[in-house]
Amino acid sequence: MLLWVFLIxxxxxIMVGVVFFYRLKKKKVKSNDDKTLQEISQxxxxxxxxxxxxxxxxxxxxxxxxxxxxxxxxNPAAERITGWKSSEVTGLKxxxxxNLKNDKDVSVCQNDCPVVKCWQTGAYVTREDxxxxxxxxxxxxxxxxxxxxxxxxxxxxxxxxxxxxDETERKEIQRQRxxxxxxASHELRTPITALEGYISIIENDKICKTDDRAKEYLEKxxxxxxxxxxxxxxxxxxxxxxxxxxxxxxxxxxxxxxVSETVESLQDLANNKKLxxxxxxxxxxxxxxxxxxGRSLNVNADRDKIQEVLYNLIENSVxxxxxxxxxxxxxxxxxxxxxxVSDTGLGIPGDAQEHIFxxxxxxxxxxxxxxxxxxxxxxxxxxxxxxxxxKIWLESQVGKGTxxxxxxxxxxx
Amino acid sequence: MSKILLVEDDAALRDxxxxxxxxxxxxxxxxxxxxxxxxxxxxxxxxxxxxxxxxPKISGFDVLDILRTTPETKDSKIIIMxxxxxxxxxxxxxxxxxxxxxxxxxxxLTDVVExxxxxxxx
Numbered sequence: 001m002l003l004w005v006f007l008i009x010x011x012x013x014i015m016v017g018v019v020f021f022y023r024l025k026k027k028k029v030k031s032n033d034d035k036t037l038q039e040i041s042q043x044x045x046x047x048x049x050x051x052x053x054x055x056x057x058x059x060x061x062x063x064x065x066x067x068x069x070x071x072x073x074x075n076p077a078a079e080r081i082t083g084w085k086s087s088e089v090t091g092l093k094x095x096x097x098x099n100l101k102n103d104k105d106v107s108v109c110q111n112d113c114p115v116v117k118c119w120q121t122g123a124y125v126t127r128e129d130x131x132x133x134x135x136x137x138x139x140x141x142x143x144x145x146x147x148x149x150x151x152x153x154x155x156x157x158x159x160x161x162x163x164x165x166d167e168t169e170r171k172e173i174q175r176q177r178x179x180x181x182x183x184a185s186h187e188l189r190t191p192i193t194a195l196e197g198y199i200s201i202i203e204n205d206k207i208c209k210t211d212d213r214a215k216e217y218l219e220k221x222x223x224x225x226x227x228x229x230x231x232x233x234x235x236x237x238x239x240x241x242x243x244x245x246x247x248x249x250x251x252x253x254x255x256x257x258x259v260s261e262t263v264e265s266l267q268d269l270a271n272n273k274k275l276x277x278x279x280x281x282x283x284x285x286x287x288x289x290x291x292x293x294g295r296s297l298n299v300n301a302d303r304d305k306i307q308e309v310l311y312n313l314i315e316n317s318v319x320x321x322x323x324x325x326x327x328x329x330x331x332x333x334x335x336x337x338x339x340x341v342s343d344t345g346l347g348i349p350g351d352a353q354e355h356i357f358x359x360x361x362x363x364x365x366x367x368x369x370x371x372x373x374x375x376x377x378x379x380x381x382x383x384x385x386x387x388x389x390x391k392i393w394l395e396s397q398v399g400k401g402t403x404x405x406x407x408x409x410x411x412x413x
Numbered sequence: 414m415s416k417i418l419l420v421e422d423d424a425a426l427r428d429x430x431x432x433x434x435x436x437x438x439x440x441x442x443x444x445x446x447x448x449x450x451x452x453x454x455x456x457x458x459x460x461x462x463x464x465x466x467x468x469p470k471i472s473g474f475d476v477l478d479i480l481r482t483t484p485e486t487k488d489s490k491i492i493i494m495x496x497x498x499x500x501x502x503x504x505x506x507x508x509x510x511x512x513x514x515x516x517x518x519x520x521x522l523t524d525v526v527e528x529x530x531x532x533x534x535x
Contacts, residue, residue: 193517201436249500
């Protein structure tokens with residue numbers, strides 16, 4: 001009898017033991033998919049997981065936040081860049097240590113949080129602008145960063161991963177390079193102006209006697225000097241744009257008058273290529289009475305800079321048009337004036353359209369090689385329009401022509 | 414015959430502008446820094462002064478300020494001609510009493526001659 005009791009107890013103990021062992025074993029082989037964010041982040045497993053090895057090896061900073069934007073992990077590179085230990089900050093809101101500020105020194109964490117943005121869009125978000133993160137020792141570090149949403153199996157956002165890179169050194173090299181370009185351009189400007197001046201006094205009949213052949217060569221030399229002068233001026237403008245030093249001298253003026261004036265002064269340029277250059281007036285149905293015709297509306301912008309935009313766009317159109325010509329039109333809505341420069345030229349291929357406003361970008365073709373140019377004009381044009389509070393875009397078809405549009409805010413007075 | 418004082422520290426530009434103004438029939442005197450500009454202006458009493466800003470010794474803005482408070486030169490026409498293109502600089506020039514403000518990169522030699530002609534005809 002006693003033996004039976006022992007046997008029963010032994011069986012029960014063995015069964016409990018087996019069940020316990022299996023449960024334990026099951027827990028051990030629990031796949032990574034089942035791990036919570038906390039478990040992955042903290043690398044709780046006794047052995048170093050592959051994820052942990054990977055995170056430790058990445059030279060860029062990586063941090064993970066949960067669905068409430070609480071930090072759950074910083075990799076060693078992130079610890080180095082931010083100056084915080086992962087264990088010190090786990091559970092804190094990400095902005096308490098990584099307060100990203102844009103180039104205007106305004107925090108983006110409250111109103112323009114890239115994590116929230118990546119959740120909303122479901123796609124990864126990058127910040128190319130200069131972000132400053134507040135270092136533990138109160139220094140700021142310039143970083144570029146990207147954000148990817150982390151989702152559970154049902155597709156719900158459970159967190160996000162941010163990868164960021166310390167750009168301080170790269171930015172410093174860039175600054176030095178920009179400064180060099182700026183200084184070199186300044187230094188070049190004086191001799192070019194002198195060159196141009198001397199040529200123009202040789203060309204002046206009141207001062208010098210030259211024969212026809214000399215005149216012909218002088219004219220070529222003069223045009224070359226003018227081209228150099230434009231190049232240097234553009235380089236200086238580009239460095240100003242990059243350093244946010246371009247200042248706008250805003251006034252209220254009639255866009256219609258400015259367009260007419262510009263079209264008139266470029267008439268010779270178009271005539272030389274036997275092209276037409278004209279203004280097509282559009283009446284805007286949104287307005288009635290006096291405001292229906294464009295010329296009564298004023299815009300608020302830097303007149304000289306907008307004229308530079310018009311020069312750039314019209315000269316480009318004339319340059320790349322063989323037959324037909326260029327038509328300007330202005331239309332108005334409640335807040336903006338829209339100018340359209342439409343040509344019957346070569347057109348811009350689709351893949352080039354998205355790059356056309358980039359610095360030094362040039363469409364690669366026989367035509368662009370023959371025509372010369374710096375690839376800076378449209379970059380500057382876009383910078384001026386965007387600084388003025390407007391937008392610029394284009395529509396183009398190869399072989400048919402191109403339409404450039406830009407908007408400028410109307411004067412509220 | 415109107416007399417022009419050309420204040421410019423760059424020798425080549427001084428040469429070019431004075432040659433051109435001489436050809437237009439003006440009498441031209443030159444100065445290559447702010448200090449020389451002040452002494453020459455008081456001595457020569459020019460009808461018009463073309464004034465550079467970034468110069469050795471005394472800046473063009475200071476020269477302008479002094480010229481406007483000096484009896485011999487307070488009524489001379491003064492045109493600032495400088496590489497400085499910021500609106501704040503233009504404002505400063507106008508406030509100090511310049512009759513016109515030209516940015517070197519935005520005007521040609523002919524433009525400058527035309528401005529001078531118009532101003533001296535007034």
